[in-house]
Each structure stands twice: as C-alpha cells, then as structure tokens.
Amino acid sequence: MLWPVETRSVSPVFVGRTDELDTLNDALARAAAGEPQALLLGGEAGVGKTRLVEEFTVAAGRREAVVALGGCVEIGADGLPFAPFSTALRALREALPEEFAAAAAGQEEELARLLPELGEAGAGRHDEQGMARLFELTVRLMERVAAAHPVVLVLEDLHWADASTRHLLAYLFRTLRSGRLLVLATYRSDDIHRRHPLRPLLAELDRLRTVRRIELARFTREEVGRQIAGILAAEPDPAQVDEIFQRSDGNAFFVEELAVAACQGSCTGLTDSLRDLLLVRVEALPESAQRVARVVAEGGSTVEYRLIAAVAQLAEDDLIDALRAAVGANILTVTPAGDGYRFRHSLVREAVADDLLPGERSRLNRHYAEALEADPTLVAADARVMRLASYWYHAHDAAKALPAVLDASVVARRRHAYTEQLRLLERAMELWDSVAEEVRSALRPVDYAESYPPCGCDPATTPLRYLDLMAEAAVAGRFGGERERALKITKRALRLLEDEPDPLRAAWFWVQRSRLVQAQARGDGWRELATARDLVRGLPPSEVHAEVLALAANWSMLHRPGPEAIAAAEQAVEYARMVGTRDIELHARLTLSGLKVDSGDHETGLAEMRQVLRDTLAEGVHHVAGRAYVNLPSVMQTIGRDREAAPLLREGIAFTRKYALLDAEAWAWGNLSDALYSLGQWQEATEAATHATRVGHSAKPRGAGALRLAHLALARGDLAEAGRQLAAARAHYGTHDPMPQQSLPLARIALGVAAAEGRIADARTELLQALEAGFPPGTHRYGWPLLLAAATAEADARALPAARPDRPEILDRLGKAVRHLTTGAPLWQAYDHWTRAELLRAQGEDTADTWSPVVTAFECLDRPYDLARVRHRLAGALLTEGGDDERDRAAELLRLAAAVASHLDARPLADAAARLAQRARLTLTRAPRQALAPADPAAALGLTGRERDVLRLVAAGRTNRQIAEELFISPKTASVHVSNILSKLGVSGRGEAAAVAHRLELFPAETLAAGTTG
Template sequence: MLSAVETRSVSPVFVGRTAELNTLQDALARATAGEPQALLVGGEAGVGKSRLIEEFAATACRAGAVVVVGGCVEIGADGLPFAPFSTALRALRRELPAELAAAAEGQEEELSRLLPELGEAPTGRHDEEGMARLFELTARLLERVAADRTVVVALEDLHWADTSTRHLLAYLFRTLHTGRLVVLASYRSDDIHRRHPLRPLLAELDRLRTVRRIELDRFNRAEVARQIAGILAEEPDPAQVDDIFDRSDGNAFFVEELAVAAHEGCCTGLTDSLRDLLLVRVEALPESAQRVARIVAEGGSTVEYRLLAAVARLSEDDLIEALRAAVGANLLLATPSGDGYRFRHSLVREAVSDDLLPGERSRLNRRYAEALEADPTLVPADERVTRLASYWYHAHDPAKALPAVLDASAAARRRHAYAEQLGLLERAMELWDSAPEEVRATLRPADYTEGYPPCGCDPATTPLRHLDLLAEAAVAGRLCGERERALKITKRALRLLEDDGDPLRAAWFWTQRSRLVQALARGDGWRELGIAQDLVRGLPPSEVHAEVLTTAANWSMLHCPGPEALAAAERAVEYARMIGAREIELNARVTLGGLVVDSGDHEAGLAQTRQAMEQALAEGVTGVAGRAYVNLPSELESVGRSKEAAALLREGVDFTRRYGQLDAEAWVWGNLSDSLYSLGDWEGSVEAATKALRRGHSAKPQGMGALCLAHVALSRGDIAEAGRQLRAARDYFGSHDPMPQQRLPLARIVVGIAAAEGRVTDLRAAATDALDGGVPLGTHRYGWPLLLAAATAEADTRTLPAAQPGREEFLEQLWSTVRTLTTDAPIWLAHEQWVRAELQRAQGSATADVWSPVVAAFEQLERPYDLARVRYRLAEALLTPGPGRASGTEDDRDRATELLRLAHAVAAHLGARPLAEAATQLAQRARLALRPAADPGPAPAADPVTALGLTSRERDVLRLVSAGRTNRQIAEELFISPKTASVHVSNILAKLGVSGRGEAAAVAHRLGLFPAGADDRLAAR
C-alpha cells in the first residue's frame, strides 16, 4: 500500500565504486565459465555496501543469472540460526522450484534443517558429523542448482551472523569447486572489534587464495558532489558540498542524510553528533509515527505488519497513517514481500533503539512476546521459537523466558545449530534459579534433552533438572567445537554429582569427558572411560550402560584389542538389545565384528560386520552404516582380500558423499588408498590419499591420507616427499593418543627413510621403540610390514662397518618379535616367510631354497609389488655364490633372468625406482638381458637417444643439459618446476651411467645426439 512512496534520499546515480564493481563483474564472468567465486565485501556502516551489491545484482540479472539475497537477522542481541541461508534458499526455491527439488532429492529431511519447506527434520542421536554433514549437503545442493545456470547468493550483514552461519559460510568458501556460482557476503568493518566473533573467520578466509576481499572506502569530495547532485537532481552549491563533505567525512549514508536535511531546511542548530543527525528526522515525525518507529526498532531487523499491528494497538487507519509518515520520511521501508517493515538503514534503527528507556524496552519486548504467544502465525514458523525466546528474555520475565529459551534451544539442536543451542542453554541456566519452582516443575527432559540419554527414569514424567541442562550443554559444546566450555560444564556437573548418588548420570558425564579429553589432545581418554565402567559395573542394563560399554570396546579395538575388548563389545550388544537401543546395538555389532576378525575368526567377524551394515542400511541408521563402510573393508584388507575391500570402498565413497559424512568419507578414501597400493594401482592410491586429505573434517583421517602418500613416495624412492608426508601425518595424529594403527605404520616410514639415507642407528631406534612391548593382538597387519622394513634394512647394511655395533642384539629382537606375531591369514603367513628370509639374508644365510617358498606364497596373492620384490630377492640368491656353490648354473641364470624381467616390468609400471634400478644393476652385473631375445622390441630408431632408454621429456632435458643450461633455465624453457627438472637430470645420469652433468654432455656430444642448432629448434618448439 505504500510501495509508490518516493525515496528521494537514495541517489538514482550510482557513484564511484568502478573498481569494486569490475571485481564483482569479473567474478560473475568466471563463475559463468564454471569457476565458483567467493567474495567478501567490507566497509563501515553507511559506506555503501548494500548499494554496491544491489548494483551488481542488477547487472547479474541482466546477464541472465539468478540472484538471491539473504540477510543475517538480529533480534535484540540475538542472531537467528542460519537466517541468511534459509532466506536465500527460500528465494532460490521460488525462482527455480523444479531445479532445487531435483538437487535436494533424497536429502530433503536433512536439508529441511535450513529450509523447513522441504520436509520434517529427522530426530535421533546427534554426532560430531551432524553439522558437517548438513554443510556438505548444502554445498552439494548449491553446486547442483548452479550446474547449468549462473547463481549469485548474496549474504548481507555478516557482522550479525550467528556462529552456525559463520561456520557454514567458511565451509562453502573452502569447499566449493564446481558450478556456476558466486557467493558473496558483506559485513561492517567498523563493528569488527578485537573480540568480535567474525574476526577469526575473516583472518581464516584471508588465507584462502580462492576468496577475494573488497574493502569500500569513503567517498572523496568529487564523489560526494556527484552523490548530492543525484539526490537533489541539480548541481549543488560548492560551499554546501564542502560542508556536507566535512561533516559526513565521505560516508555515503550520512551524505544522504545531510543533503536531505539541508534541502528541507531542518539542519539549523544540529550538533555534529551523528546520533543527533539520525534522530532529528525521527523527532520531526508525528507522535504516532515516532511511536511506531520505536516499536519497529525493538522488534528486530524486520517486523511483520500483523505483528506490528498487534504490538502497536492502534486502529488500522491510525497505524497505516503512522507508517505512511515514517515511510514518506524515508525512515522505514516496506520489505520486498510487502508484509513487513524495516528501517531504511540499520544505523537509524540502532539510534532509535538506543534512545529507548530501559523500562520502555522491557515493556515493548513483553508486548511482542504476548502478541506472538497469542497468535504464533504472526511470524514465519522457522523464526517463531527463537524470536519468542528473545522477546521474553529481554522482557526480564524468568517464568516466561525459561521455557521459551529451552524451546529455542531444542529448535536450534534440530537445525544442527549447536553453537546457538549452547548459548541458549547457558541462558536457561542463568534463568534457572530465578524462575518459580512451579514453572520448573512443569518442564520435562523429553522436550529438551534429545542428545542426553535417560538415566533410569521416565523423561516424559520426571521433572527437568539442572543436571539435564548441563548434560545437553556439554553435548552441544562438543558438537559445535566449543570443547573447553564443554569440558568445564562436565566438571561442574560431576562436582554436583559427588553427593547425588546417581552413578548412571556420573558415568554418562565421564564418557563425555573421555571424548573431550581426546579431542583436546589432553590424553587418550581411557582413565575417564575406566571410571565410567566402574560406575556402571553391576547395575541393570540401561542405555547409558550400553553406551559406556560400546565406547570402551571401540576404544580398546583401536588401542589394545584383545579378550577384554571382545567381552565388552559382546555385553554392549546384549545390553543394547535388551533395552531396545537399536542404534547403539548396531554400532556395537560393527565393533564386535572387527574384534572377532582380530581374534582370528575371520569369516565369522566379517559376516557379523556385513550383517550389521546391511541392517543399518535397511533401517536408515546412516551413521552406523557409514562407519561400517570404513571398518568392513579395513577388515577385508587386514586378511589380504584387497579386491573385495576396494569394491566395497567405492560403494562407501558414494554412500558417505550422499549423506555428507565427511570424516567417514575421508576414512573410506584412506582405506581405498591402502587397498589400491596393495593391488598395484599406485596412481589410484595417490589420488585416493589426496582426497582423504581434502575431504577429512577432523585430523586423524587426514593423517591417514598423508601416511598413504608417504608410503607411495618411499616405495618410489622420493625420500624428500616421504619425509614431508611423514611430518604431516605426525602433526595430524598428534602425540596424545597413540594407536597401533598409526604408531606402527609411522615407524615403518621412519625406518624406510632412515635406511634410504644410511642412518642405521636411527632406523634401529625407531623400530625398537615401536616394537617395545610387542605387537598387540589384532594389529599384526601393521607389525609385519614394520618388521619387514627393519629386517630388509639390516640385510642391506650387513657388510657396512658402521652397522656392526649393536647388530646382533637388534636382530635378536626382530627374531623374538617374529616368534610372537600371529599368521592367521595367507598374506601374513607369506610375510612371516619373507621376514624370516630377510633376517637370514642379514645373517648371510638366505639361499635360493629360502626365497623360493616366499615367491611361491606371494604368487597366490594379489600383491604385485610385494611379488616383484621377492622375485628380485630370489634372482639375487640364484646369482650369488654360496658356500660350496658357484655363481649359478645355466638354469639358475635363465630363471634369474625371467624373475628380474618380471620384477623390473612391475617396478617400471609402478614407478618404483629403487626396485627398478636394483633389478637393472643386478642384471648388468650378471650380464643378463632384461629384454627377451625373442622380443627385440621396437625397430632401432634413427634417433640414438631412444636406445639409451630415455623418455621424450628426458630427451628434451638432456638436450638442454648438453647446451649448458641450469635446472632453473631448463624449468623455464620446458614449463616445469626446477624440482621436476632436477629429477629428470638425476634419471638421465643414472641411465647414462655417468656421475655428473659434464659427463652427460660429453656422452651426448660423443654420440652426436644433438646436432648444432638442435637446441634452438627445441626452444622454438
């Protein structure tokens, strides 16, 4: 009804900002080409951020893009969880209903946490991945919607953003890689004080090369003059420009206010106070319009018309007249949907709100709350409980505020807005003692404590206790990353429980502390779990009891698997089944299956785990199913069934991606890297490990990715890269929570690097430290490779004088460990034979008869690289004279030749340079031909470089080496890195059998490889 009112104070001329607008338009062009863009627009209040975004949005729409805008909502001092994303997605649904529905298909329930119109948010247990899962699904939704069209998502007023909104924005900025998408957010730079929660996010985003940051400066005098001319529709007087420029200091909003005030002749007597400037036009309004302005100021960023009418208590005619005056004075604006009002600029709203008396503010908040209670339809459904809680809290009415705040906390939890849930629960605890007893008696745990399992009482009839709030707050703190706050909450709760005599509640809090201690790197969490187990021991089955046993069994499976862990898992399954805690039961069964495999009963354990996974999939328990997709393939790999593991892991990638389970997906990629390494697909292994690093939400799955990369690099002879990845893996794993599945593989890499660098003392120290106390039951899959690396290193250095001190003692330790390790699968029986053969080689007694059964064992397995290595050892033994034995019969030489050819072919295919070079050198020493006589290979090339075995790239590098170029010059000419050039030069020296660049150049010159002028032709090419 007021949409036709003229807004004179907004200049029709867009002034300045040419560079900033060009940056935004460049981002639009890049996004249209398929490269997602992330931008931040900052500037002080009133400097023109919104106007710049409006101008860009108009440009984008003219270019055919879909533009949606969402703003962070401030309600009193509270932010509304995910408000800008909910608004933007709602607008996107209006613009592209079919496209958004298709993009959200299958994930409507989870995405309804942001967009309630998609369905009902699921209930159930909450976990650490809940928020990350929602974030991943949101990112994928936007990528899918923007796959075929350019979409611009603008989020305004980030300085008011709730924690969950900030986290989601940071996630999008880090992870968007596909789609024609522009995401930009604006914020007030002058509001970002040293402790403002947005400051760490801005610092984090500044480090991302993919994020562009635009800072708007104030206008200069010429720009101010153009702005005033646009507002007044005439050239202003220079003196007036000088005055307005001096008083506004170039702030666009204040230029508007001063220009209009000067034009209307109401600037006389004004002080230089900006607050007075903002209020002077409010005070010039009729009293009814001033009253409406004060009501709107206290209602939040935007107030719906029906809610305003209920609070103002004016007749409809009087309210419309008051609104007309406020809109006509350009104080208020109708919202784009036409069903509400907001201040034209938040600075004016803040000035009006600050001018309210304390009692006036409380009274207005009470009236808002009463109106909303009387008619909940006055505001959108997804804002209702949060706004009601805020209104009652600021009305200073604990009796009404406590249940409203608790309702809002439950709503925040359902949206995975755990940071907001924590803040609301802390507010509830603040109100607890002030609220009347009769009010507290009506509150029930079932309504507010979904994340807190009942402790032997009926949550629907038992009154809510302060301890219940502490429990829910501890979970919320853990899930939103506020672990220090959560740890303090558990400490406070346990102190209250000291005289309470409630062992189940105490056990539950000790289990939470265990998780928090591990997450904060304060220890491995076992002490806390031990206390929890002591507290529930002997008690009847309960959900808490089953949860404690499941957690303890899973901890033991990772740290010290054995009979006690197996018994705990069996009891956890039994207790969970007895009380009907299905998710806990399925989770415990996944753990139990792994422990049964570790105990040696492979088929039974694998069957148990597979059955638990299938039931979790059928029943929609996606968290347990995701864990099973990690554990079951890992167990298959542990018994040498790598092909089965890889096939299941590829299913796991699809499943965990579909449900946004980032950590589970990262673990799946890491396990796939392991299996592909075993199967001889090292390029696939590297790719999978890299994805584990990128997709991991927490540190440990990223550590596994780095460990896999270190393993491949070491096998390929890239010691520097292996060292870098080893350091990265150590950083990810930390030192507070050592596990055999991390500690033993790390030690294997340390041993391998030390052996490659000839550091015998260091490799022995690393192996001794890792093997101290033996290899725990069920972790032999990590123990055998470590023993193999140590035994191989000792065998390789057996003739070095520096390796003799301490040698016998170390070999005896290795022999002793071999005797204690289990060989419950063909793969580990083969490894036992291999390690024994290497130890015999270290003692000088490994004959062909020792190596032949090792080769035979690996020929039955799916391990091409391992088979190549033992074939090389057998060939070496066949060609090495022994006691009473010559250098080998003709049959031995023929067999050795074939073994070396096979080993070299595999090594060359995998890029395993150390093995390939060893096979080549052994063949050269024994005067064996690695190429079969019946297969002369390709016809001799006219270019003799080919005969030297050089690749085409190495040919180019040798040409430049012959021309006297440095590695840097080579890199520049061939568009490669200096490091890559250096690697190529090293390979060339090895293939030519020379020790330096000069000798390589001499060989090339002597053979006439590169005629004069050839280097010039290369450069031209």
C-alpha cells in the first residue's frame, strides 16, 4: 500500500535558483556559439544540486543540445575507474552515433579503455604518458563530436570520484579549446574536508580563468514556504513553515523530509538526529521493502535488478511489491537505463548502509560476490571484476579477495587507471599474509605482473611472489604520478632483496628508483643507474641487462657523451638482439646513432637513425617512432641542416599528434621553432615554441619551448619578455638534473640579457660558469652560440670603463675555448670564423678582411638573420677604411641587413644598422643609382645563378608551373628554389620577394616587362 503524500514528496514547483540557472543558460549559449565552457557546481548534501541540473538539462534539450550524464560511484577505489566518463560517452555515442564514430575513427583501440563498446582495447604501451595519451584522445573525441552539435556533459558527485576521473577532468578543463561543448561537474561541498582528495583539484581549477564555479546556497524562508506548498499541493501554515525552516536551516532535502513527516503527523516525534530524520520514511516501509533497501544500500551506487533478485532471495512477486513500495515512497528510483535501481538521494543510502550491523554487512557482500560468481552476466564484464573485488574484500574473505583484487588491478591497468591499480595492489599486499600458501601458489606472474621482467623464470609456471606485487605497484605508482609511494615500495623491495640476493631483480628496482628520483627532482638518477649497472655486470644477457645498458648509454648521451657511452649503447643493442627485446634494441640504436653524429661520423649516424625511423614505422612501434621523429631532425640541426630538418619535424608533429605522444610532440615543436628561427621565419618560430609550452606532459619540453621564446624575445629586443621566459625555462628544467643541452642555451640567453642591459659582470659570470662545466663532445650546437654571444658582448662593451677589468683574462679564456671546440660542419666552421672576428673586434683589431670571409661563409648557409648580422659588421669595417668603393659596398650591405632586420622585427639589429648609416650619412631607403661593381646585390644575398633566374620570374608574377616550363625544370624543383629564395631574402611570401627585387633593382625593368609578356 502506498501513502498518498509519498507520491508528492518531490515538489513539482522548481523553487528559486534564478541566478544560477541564468549562469548555466548563458554558458550554454556561449558553448553553442563555439566557445567551450567549464563549470563547477558545489553545494552541501541535499541543497538541490541534482534538481538544478535536471531543470537545466531539460531546458538544454529543448534548445537542441545533446545531454550526456555520468555519475561517480560511491564506493570510490572499488568502482570502475573513469565510470562517469564511460557512462557519459556511452550516452553521447547513442545520441550521435555517426558523429561519434567519425570522431573516434582510428583510435578505437585506445578509446575502448573507457568505452568497451568500441571494441577490444589494444595492448598498447604502458608508460608515464599512457594516461595522458588517453586523456588527449578523449578530449579530442569530445571536441570533434561537439563540433556540429551543442553538447552538455554532466559529471555528478565528484566528491566520490576516483583519482583517474579527477585527473581526466582536470586535463579536460585545462585543455578544452574548441567545440560547442559545456562541461558541468557537481560535488558535495560539505564533504570536502581538509584532506579530501578533491580539495587540491578544486584549488587548481579555481586558478583557471576558463572555469566558473557556482556555490548553491540554502533556501530562504520564502523559498522554503514555496517548496512546502509544492510538496503538499496546498498553502502551508505559516507556523509550520517557520518550524520546518528552523529545523532544516533551508536545506531543500531536509525540508522535503520534514514536510512529509509533518503531513503524517510525526514531526513533533522526530529526534534531532540527522540519521533518524533520513531513516524515518524507510522505517515506515513494509518489512520486505526495508530489506530490499538494505540490500541496495550495500550494493553500490546503482544495482541491477537481476542482482538485487539474486541477493534479496525473495519471491519475484514479493520483490516487485517491495521495490514498488520503495519507489513509490521516493526512497528508490529506477536507473535511466531501466535495468536497475538506486537511492533517490545518497544521504538516505548512507544512512541505511550505516544502520547495517557488522555481520549483516559482510553477509550481504558475500551474497553479492557469490551471485556474481554464479552468474557473470548479471553486470558488465569490467564492472563485474571491480565489484567482485570490493564485495569479497568487504566480506572479509581473504582467500577469495586476493585473486579478485588482483584481477581488478589488471582491469585498472588496462584502463590506464594507474592510481587505482596501485591502490588495489596495496590492498593485495595487505591481504597476502592472510592467505594460505596453497592459494598464493596458484597465482602466476603472467596474469598479474605485466610490468615486471621475468628475470629468467617462466612467468606462466612460477608462483607469484610478494616481490612481483611490489614491482607492479612501483610501476603503477610511477605511471600514475604517485612517485613518493612508489619510492617507498622500491626501498622496501630492495631491503627484502638484501636477505634474498637476486642481482637481476635488484637491478630492476634500482632502475625504477633512478627514474623516480629524476621525476621527483631529487637528482639526476645516475647513482641508482650505476648501481644497477654494477649489479648486472658479468651476468648472462637478459632483458634487465639490456635495459640497464640502454638507459646508461642514453643518460651518458645527455650528460657525458663520449667513448664510454658509445660502448654502452653498442652492448645494449647486442644484448637486446640476443634476448629479443625489440623496444630496447630500437631505443639503443637511436642512442648509438646519435652518439656517432656527435663524435663526427655524421653520415653513418644519420643513415642509421633514418633506418630506425623506417623500422619503427613499419613495425608500428609508435613510441620509439615518436622519439626518432625528434632525434633525427635534432641531429640534422646539430650539423646545420635546418632546412632538411623542418619538413621532417612537421611530419613528426603530425605523427605524434595522431598517436597522442605528447612529450614527443612538444620536443618536435621546440626543435621546429629552432629550425624556423635559423631559416628566418620568426613568426612561425614563435608559434611553434608556444605550442611546445602547451602540449608537453612533462616539464622539460615545456622548458625548451619557453627557452625558444626567450631567444626570440632577446633577438627582437624585448628584454622583459626574454627575462620572463628565461625564468619560466629555468623553473621547468629545475636544478636537479643539469644537461649541456639545457644549461648551455640557458647560459647563452642569460648572458645575452645581461649584456643588453649593460651588466657585463653578470654576463661574464654566466660565461665562466659554462667554461668551468666544459663542452662535452656533441655540444658544439649549444657551445658555439654561447661563445659567440660572449665574444660579441665583450666587443660591444669595449668602450665601457666597467668592462676593462678582467678583459684580458676573459678574452684569453674565450680564445682557448674557441680553439678547442669542435667545428665539424660548415655551420660551425662559419661560427668559428665569426667568433674569432668578434674577439678581434673586442681588441679593436678587426678589419674588412676579417669580416669578408665570415660573410662569404654565411652566404652559403640558410641563415638570413646570421647573414644580416655579419653583413652589418662588414659594413662597419668597410666604413672605417673609408674609400669610395668601400662606402658604396657598405651601403648595400647595410640595406640588406636592415631589410632582414625589418622583416624579422629584430629591433637591436635594425637600430644598429640605422645608427651606423646615420653616422656615415648613408640612406637605407633605396639602392644607389650607380652600379656597385665590387658587390653584385644578388650575389650579396647569397643567391645562386639558378635562384637569380627563378627570382626574376617570381618578380614578373610567374607561377611555379610557368617558371618550370620556362627554365625547363620540374614544378617541384621550382618550388624548392622559391622556398630557398624566400629564406635567403628573409621574407615570407612571393609578393615580398618581388618587392625586395624591385627595391634593390636586381633586374632591369625591361627584363621584367619581357618576362611578363613572354
């Protein structure tokens, strides 16, 4: 029997919340216009968050928005990771099947980790970026689905969210930039105590300007009166409103409970206990309905009907009657999918669950576990595994719980939910000693220890060991960002291995510690890596041995390259091939080929690196291919082949973006910025560096992006911005793991900023610190620009009294460094000439003969800004010598340098050229009327004969195809020539190139006219 008032306990009138609803509707309008929105809705339990969301989503549906709703489960780590996102994505797929399929195309295997309906989740790769890759693909999926349709994504009850859900939400809020998408997340604010895991996330999101936070207040007395009137369908007595308002304090759910109790005549009989208030209507149900309520309360957030039936053990008619009574009393509600039940309000569920007796709770959990084991089809497969682990654990049956918990840890790992995996493995370690040996001996490493190398034993037949669990937990902690917990686990494991010596296992744990120490910014990781290397020395080849050698070689390449690193890399390749570990072999080959380039064997190293890239692409080893797409162009840049590197970097960016290799993409963007800077495409270089600061998962690639922005700002004369970006780069790099490829460019920028601000002493300090550290083999790419910057600073400061002390010593130290630094490639030979010329200028001994070979060297290189700078220096030397021919040639050189400086917005160079022209009474606005016999302008620009022919036709307005036909070359060759010309002129388009040709009078007017008519 149902009581009439119970069917009216939810007010049909939506009370208050006008401002909050306006905020949500405004956000929807913005999202529909293509400006994605992120909102957080907080409020205490029962204040009306769910009702507000319901009103808003109904209105959103009327405005043709697609609403996808997902809720966090109340059983926390025991629930399925990413559950709210999985539910919401499932709803989105059902609402927009074609759009969803198109958005997920090509990434179904990875996205299946969140949505199994997309197919079998691929084995994939587990590493520190595995979770980030999944996050990036998920955000892209939602942006693409929301490209044509407004989408409202609602995630409820964040206070119960698992760590992986919190991480994904934070990533979504930080990176959401496109799509007609509104994300609304709700949480219970009164549950967020000081140590609640959601608290740091809320603090982080509060700092984002793109996230709006709404706090739902309690009702006023007037609103309480309107709510009661809606529930009772009649105007309430004012005294009753006063009493309920006072007792509820304006909490909407408590108002409802008190109004119902008052209507039943039991208001005065209620105690002040919140628990009693929440249970009063449950206790008014028939006994069978109360029993069902207790069953559902212990089952989880939502419980499937068939599972309830299996646990409640009631006749079907009796069960239906009990459920009908609970639903009619608004205690339970039917789930949206129509296959199960949940409590209408979580506060009631918590009260019912808390009212269970200890024995009753464990018995219910046992019944749930037994029901799931008897019929696996009662719930979805992945959810079944997680819930079975929870039920057996709370049933206090260690023998059943241990394998169930381990099975759940495998599911969490498969989803890249490493924090949940770690928590489950820690639970397994807690249960380990409570389980009989025969139960443990039936478990196998092959099933539960995927990360841990077998170390010579057969994982399919060897029993699982406690050390295996510790190894898997350490890796889960590292991948999930729980590095402090992972460090403690490795420390305990190594202590255990002191009593049970096992060099391979110990070496493996030392490798993990090396990675964790570096990630925690506690050191460079070499002590730990060296310990691992000592442990495996002399042992037969193994996967662990090969990995240790490969990591040691890579560490040496970055920190101390040389013959020892090459030997380690060669041995790593050999061992990896012997034991069949392809990933390690490919990584070691990349390291080895890079070391060969650094040692001067350029062509061999490049050829081997190209082969590794081909192998990784053919074999689908995406993570190594991502590294190859970074390393191969980088070594090309090391020997000055930026024009070859740039298209390969763009190809690599497309590849790494496709497979969400975020750090590799960030490194590629940073290297592309370097290449574009060298090629005189500074606007594009700035955009590339900005991308590097945004897409990187780790700090160092973001630091590299900031360093490139500092370099560009310094060249443009924006010292304040250069200083800001330099500080950002230093913060990203940290001080725990110094590498020449980071410390030398940092010193160069710091030296340049100090010199530009007149702080010559600080500039010298930066130089001396770098000289003390030295220039290991392969660091000439970073060493030459630093030495050049220091020599230039000394030359520029020659007339300053503050620069005179210590000058001879500084110049002597610079000279020695120049003599010992490798040249190796034409670019660094040119830098050698340039730096020596600056040292002569610092002593007042440079002449036109000093600078002419430098200009000649750079005319053969694709570096228009460097060419402009040395032309400016040669112009100054020519003007000092003072002849008419020298004056004419200097004027032309200055015009060329000023044109490049103007195009690049290189203000220091532009100002220097203008000052020099002013002192010499030269004009930079147009070319001189008489021909300059000593210097052909086209040759001075570094143009070859063929490039001059192509430029003449470009200036005449010809297309690439027309140029090809006239010069009897292919359109592709014509395109290459045009690109080279644009770079050498320091311009970005054909129109600008034509303008430079006209301004410098490179071609007679009649030639251009003939070209136009011909």
